[in-house]
Amino acid sequence: MKQAFGKSLRLLSSSDFKSVFDGATIRLSHQYFLILARANQLDHPRLGLVIAKKHIRLAVARNRMKRLIRESFRQQQQSLAGIDVIVLARKGMDELENPVIAKQLQQQWQRLSRKFNQQQQPVRKEQG
């Protein structure tokens, strides 16, 4: 079971980001972060991160957030196939401990996966 996290699993250009921001079909809100998502036409998910300096002031803390989110996403990528995801950090996220953040993200990935599958269901019925 591959759990690599190469370039293909990231949102790379500003047009990639724009399409998710403009056409997001799923919004998951959390006290410390916000997840936007929409379907892509690929067999794997892609992740984009928006960690604003305004919300998390220290560069070291911003790096930590990015690493934790990437790591969590990397481990969950199998259940998120076909989704473009953007995670936005909110104020205060850097005050949490690593295990807490990992746990919170884990829960959000599961919610995201369920919600995405519900949205895909009617489409398949129409096709079949």
Next chain:
RNA sequence: GGAGUCGGCCCGACAGUCGCUCCGGUGUUAACUGCGCAGUUCUCAUGAGUACUGGGUGGUGCAUCGGGGAGGAAAGUCCGGGCUCCGCAGGGUAGAGCGCCAGGUAACGCCUGGGGGGUGUGAGCCCACGGAAAGUGCAACAGAAAGUAAACCGCCUAAGCAUGCCUCGGUAUGCCGGUAAGGGUGAAAGGGUGCGGUAAGAGCGCACCGCGCAGCUGGUAACAGUCUGCGGCACGGUAAACCCCGCUCGGAGCAAGACCAAAUAGGAACCCAAUGGUGCGACCCGUACCGGGUUCGGGUAGGUUGCUUGAGGUAUACGGUGACGUAUAUCCCAGAUGAAUGACUGUCCACGACAGAACCCGGCUUACAGGCUGGCUCCGAAU
């Protein structure tokens, strides 16, 4: 041993699992692509072009192996340089910065050594440390007076004038005054101490100390001197007030700059179509609007580059008090770009601070848990 002071170094350690990025090696052929070679076909003037096939070789990609992968401040962006583009004959002015002396350096507002002042018992530490006899200005409150000094209290009444008294020379009072020694005000009151001197005083005179100027000596210099002479003796403070003097300074920055280059709109050249097409209109006339293709240049998105071998690190030797320099040997030590350098688990301990490269260096400043180590000082004990 305790207290202190000045440096140098380190930035949890080890193991396992799963990742990210760069470099190198090997392999891979499914994919994309660059460049030669050979054969065949077609076009035309023994050469060139077009298409296809075969094989070679490189790049991207994918596997796999090996190696590298944040800091002392990577930070603030406060100075100085390199690099890049733009500008530039020379000189002056304005503006900004710097400011004891000498040296180091690519350069500096940095560093080293020295001088001066302040501070500490000391090692040390601190200093925006040019000019106030070029000029202008400023100094609240208090105080009589704050800058060619000045009489509030005090001290004095010698000289001059007036008046009274008398032993006719004194004495008392007043006027005219004298006085910076004492008190008081103030951050600051125009050298200090002593003796002489005087009506009382006063550098008024003298001695010593201090000060200024000139010389001499030492020092590259700043500056220093039990040195010599002259001067009784100011030239108060403030230049992070204007100012004066000396020195330095073109502008913008890697989102610099260079290259490749879709789509869309517009431009240029050539070719083609032409007497056209569309609208108004039953039609003619009339009128308004409008081509197609190829190539080219500029150029947006996007990509490549700049991009890490450098005023480089380490070691040794030599020169120098030192900052540093020279020589030789040796090493390659992040290079990301929606932005890597990590996550988890276990063990151990002193339970881990401040904090993340973004073109690159040299500094300064600010933040900071601790650990290791060297020099020096003070105190105490022992020998």
